[in-house]
Amino acid sequence: MLRQDLGLQGTAEEVVRAYHRRLVARRPAVTTERVVGRSTGSCQIHEVRAVAGDQSIRDSFMEGEPFVVEVWLRSETGLRAAQLTIGFRDGGGRPLAAQTTPAVDLQPKELQAVRLHLHEPPLRDGRFFIDARVVSQEQDRELAVAESALELTVYAQEATSGGPIRLGATWELPAPAPEERAEVASR
Numbered sequence: 001m002l003r004q005d006l007g008l009q010g011t012a013e014e015v016v017r018a019y020h021r022r023l024v025a026r027r028p029a030v031t032t033e034r035v036v037g038r039s040t041g042s043c044q045i046h047e048v049r050a051v052a053g054d055q056s057i058r059d060s061f062m063e064g065e066p067f068v069v070e071v072w073l074r075s076e077t078g079l080r081a082a083q084l085t086i087g088f089r090d091g092g093g094r095p096l097a098a099q100t101t102p103a104v105d106l107q108p109k110e111l112q113a114v115r116l117h118l119h120e121p122p123l124r125d126g127r128f129f130i131d132a133r134v135v136s137q138e139q140d141r142e143l144a145v146a147e148s149a150l151e152l153t154v155y156a157q158e159a160t161s162g163g164p165i166r167l168g169a170t171w172e173l174p175a176p177a178p179e180e181r182a183e184v185a186s187r
Contacts, residue, residue: 030072032111036132037146043079043134046111047072048149050130060153063124063166069116071132073144078108081137086116089148090164091127103137124166125156 009015030047037045051068052058061067069086081103088096099116106112130150134143156162 030111030113032074036149037144039144040141042077043073043075043082043106043143045071045132045134045144045146045149046074048130048132048146050150050152051115059151060155061121061123062155063157064120066117066119067121069118069130069150070113071115071149072111072113073104073106073134074109074111075106076109079104079106079143081105082143083135083137083139084114085131085133085135087131087133088123089129089131091129093129096128096165097122098131104134120168121154122166122168123152123154124161124164125154126164128152128154128164 010018032044032046035044035046036048039045048069048071049057050059050061051070052061053066058067071084071086073084082105083100083102084104085098085100087098090096101114104114128151129148130152132144132146132149134145135141136143154164
C-alpha cells in the first residue's frame with residue numbers, strides 16, 4: 001500500500017501502524033510545570049485529558065464513541081497503594097458515576113499516567129465534568145484533588161432518545177402471534 005499524501009508506504013498494516021505512531025508523536029506532551037487542583041507534597045495531578053481512539057486529545061465525542069481518561073500523576077517521594085477515583089458530573093454539578101482504581105504505585109519523581117478505558121461510555125448528550133481524586137492506601141488522607149479538571153461535550157446520535165445517560169440496554173419484545181408470523185412469512 002502506498003499513501004503518498006502521508007508519505008508512507010508498505011503493507012496496509014505497516015502504513016496504519018506508522019500513521020498511529022505519528023498521531024501519538026503529535027499528542028501534546030505532559031509536563032510537570034502545571035499542577036491541576038489541590039495537592040500535597042506527596043502527590044500532584046498534572047493533567048487530566050480525554051484520548052480518542054485515533055490517539056488525539058479531544059474534549060468532545062459522539063454518543064457511544066470510546067475514549068480513555070488519562071490522569072497524569074507525580075510523586076516526589078513515591079507512593080504505595082494509593083487510590084485514584086475518576087468521577088463524572090453533569091452540567092449542573094450532580095455526580096453521575098465514579099470508578100476507583102485498585103492500588104496504584106508511583107515511582108519517585110516520575111510523571112506517570114493512569115488510564116480509565118471507556119469502551120462504551122454511557123454518556124449521551126450534554127456537558128460533563130471530570131474530577132480526579134487521589135487518597136492514601138488507608139483512605140484516611142486526601143493526597144490530590146482536581147475538580148472539574150476536564151470538561152467534555154457529548155453529542156447524541158439518536159433523535160428519539162433523550163437525557164444525559166445512555167442505557168445501553170437491549171429490548172425483548174413479545175413474539176408475534178402464530179397467524180401474524182405466517183402472514184409475514186408469506187409476504
